[in-house]
Structures are given as C-alpha cells and as structure tokens.
Amino acid sequence: MTDDARTDPAPDATPMARRTLLDLALGATAAGVGLLTLLPAVRFATPPAQPTPGASGSVVGRREEFSENSARVVSLDGEPVLVLALPGGGFRAFVARCTHLGCVVSYNPAREQIECPCHGGRFGCDGRVLAGPPPSALRELPVVVRRDEVMVVRG
C-alpha cells in the first residue's frame, strides 16, 4: 500500500479515496450487469401462462358406485378432487389439496373426517378445519347429481 502511495503520480490526491471510489464504481457496475442479466433469465425461466379451463362439469361416477360414508379422489384437469358420499346421504366435493402445504388429502370413514397424511391436518365433512396446522377450509366444488350420474363442477 505504501509502495502504491509512493509511485502514485499525484501524491496530493488521496489514493485511498480514489481507490474506494473506483471499487465502488466497479462493484456497482458488476451489480448492475448482474441484475440486468438475472431479470431476463428469471423471465425466461418462468413458463408462459397457459389458459385455464373454463367452468365445466365432469362426471365422476354413478350414484350407486358410491356407498354412504365413503369417498374417492379423482383427477380433474390434473387437480385432485375428493368426492365424498356423506354419512347421512348426499354428496360434497373438495379440491383434495390440504390448505397447509398442498398434500393430497383422504377420507377416514371411521372418524368421518378428511385427513392430511403430511402434517396431521384434519377437516370435517363440510371441509372446515378441525385440527392441525391448515390455515383455512378445503375449497369446495359444487356437485350435481343428474340421472344417477354424479357430476363435479369446476371453474
């Protein structure tokens, strides 16, 4: 450092201040170039949004295929849907992803509860949280039974 100071052509200018300024300018330029590269890279890596399917009804089975107090998970447009034949009769359907962290939930007929195997979240037959860490109720989807066919409406 003393060598630099001695060989500096303008000893009255403070070399440390000049060096600090140069370092700052270099750092800011590097950061700017990095940011300018990063932003398009992130945009590139984000896939273009696909059009979401509009509201549509999907037949998930015939009424007689569901016994009371049972459920099945079906895949609708790649999304798991839990179709629940209620203990007292009737149907309800929910997006079968736990509202905690998205694990696929299943129905426990013995407890008459919808349960998440990941972190122990439990929901009632109406989708509301009974216990565990899920912050909100399961998203319900309308069910229509027409001519013995059970249909779940999405959208």
Next chain:
Amino acid sequence: MEPPDEAADPTPIRALLRRLAGVHVSRGDGLTFVLLAAVATLLMAVEAVTGVLLALYYRPTTADANDSVRFVVTEVEYGGLVRSLHYWGAQSLIVVLGAAVAWAALRRAYRAPHALAWISAVTLAVLAVAEAFTGSLLPWSHRSVVDAQLSSSLAAQLPLVGPLLRGLMLGGPQPNDLSLVRILGLHAGALPMVASICIGALGLHAAGCAPRHPSAGSLLLSPHAALRAAALAAVVAIALLALSSLLPPHLGASAEAARASAAGLRPSWYLAFVHQMLSAAPPRMIGLPSARVLVTATALGVATLALFPLFDRRASRAGQVAVLVALAAIVGGTIRALLH
C-alpha cells in the same frame, strides 16, 4: 518473485505441489481440517463419478424417469451398486459436512480471517442437503411426486420470491415433465457449480493459511498428514462400499401427480425436523399462516448461520453459544423427529 529453490522448477504446477507438500500442519486443528477435507473430497468424488454414470441411462420425463432408474438397478451391470453408492455417498456427505460445520463452530473457526471459509463450509453443507433432496426427486417414484409437490409448496411460502421460486422449480402449477428437467438441471448443473465455487474458495483459503515453517508438534502435509488422510479415506471408502452393498436404497413405483398421497411415507431424515415443526405448529402464528412463518424463519436462520461472521465480527463467546445452540437444536430436533 519465485523463491530461488523453485525458480528452476520446470512447471509451475510442480512448483506449487512441492510448495504445498512442504506445508506444516498443526496436530490439532490443522490435521482435523486435512482429515475432514480428505473424507469430504472422497465422498464428492464418489458422487461425481457415480452421478455421471447414472446420467448415462437417465431419462428426465415423468413417463420414463422411474423405468430408466429401474433399468439401471435391475439390468445394468453394477447398476444397483452405482445407485446405492450415489445414495449413501450423498447421505454421508451431509453428515461429514455437518460435522465439519459443528467442529468449526466449536473452534470458533469463523473468526477473522476465516469468515470466507465458514461461509463456504456452511453453504456446502446446505448444498449437500439440496443435492440429496433433488436427487431423491429424480427417480419420480410415488415419494418423489409427493416431495416435489410438498417442497414447491414450501418454497412458495417465502415472502416476495416464494411464488416465483415455485414456478421456476416446477415450470407449471403442477409437477410435470418440465419440473424433472429443471430438477435435473439443479442437481447436476447449478448446485454442483455453486459447490465448486465454495470448494475453490475453501481450498485457496486453506492454502493461504498454511504456515511454511514448523511449530511445536506440527506435521508436514506430505507425507505425514497426507498418509493419515489417505488411511482415513480408505476406511471411509470400505465402509461406504459395505453400506451400499448391504442396504440398497428402495425404488418405489411411480404415481400420478394428481393422486399421489403421502400416506405411509416418512420424510427424508434430513428434513424430518422441518416437517415435525410444521406438524406441531398452530394454524396461525403472529397473524400469518404458520407454514409461512416457519419456512421464512428457517430460511433466515440458515442464512444467518452462513453469514454469521459478518454479524459477529468480534467472534464473541455469546455468538459462539448462539451458533452451538442452533446446531444442537437442529441435531436434537432431527433425532427427536426420527424417534417420533
């Protein structure tokens, strides 16, 4: 610039090697560092070689990935052993790098001028976990599908960058073909690249620290410390071979992403602690969903640990106690979660 005895050396690389061989290593910390570095290097070499071999057959699509890994295990000669070595090497690397970080914390080896070495070591330990985890997704078994969904949801909990990270990782709202290519890119490209930078930084740092003159009880790097390191590496290699032959990792069948349930699955041991915290938490903490609070706190905690020398420049006793308590909590929490 060159010392006179090395000026006549025919190649600079040979001169450097000769200079390194003449380095003196203290019997305590110096030797411990050399031994830990030797074992970690051996394990990383095993991971690199077996990883390249596995990649020769791997097909990164949701339809083919599971069959391609099964083909390696059941049809390819030594395929089962290569996969098993890759798996056990990755698990061992987490343990060895974790132990290295714990040792560095015990010795307060993050204090100046070792800040860069500490940051590199903690980053390497985190990368080892990330490598093991992304590697567990590649066979696209039932467990991989569930873990991909779950981990992307966890990433999405981070404030501001969360949803972006989830999109970058999965390449869509659900795990799909793009997700596997991206996970492979992380596992075999981006993460090893960051790891190489850390290894380079650690290596340069160690070479810069090494004293050229003997002190009381110090050893020459070559042959004294190197021989001890080679002996330990040989023992680790034999243990790894035995473990890989006796306990090959399970390869489950694939599953449809939309119906893969986590029922009957246990999280990987290195994430058991995080999952137990998530299970035990109430739905909301400080007015926010608990998963968001816990994931953000965990990320901040790991970042603080990695950058600790910048926060505690004077390397105080209190700072060391805080680091040791944090490490003990991680180890204790993991053991507790595994016994649960």
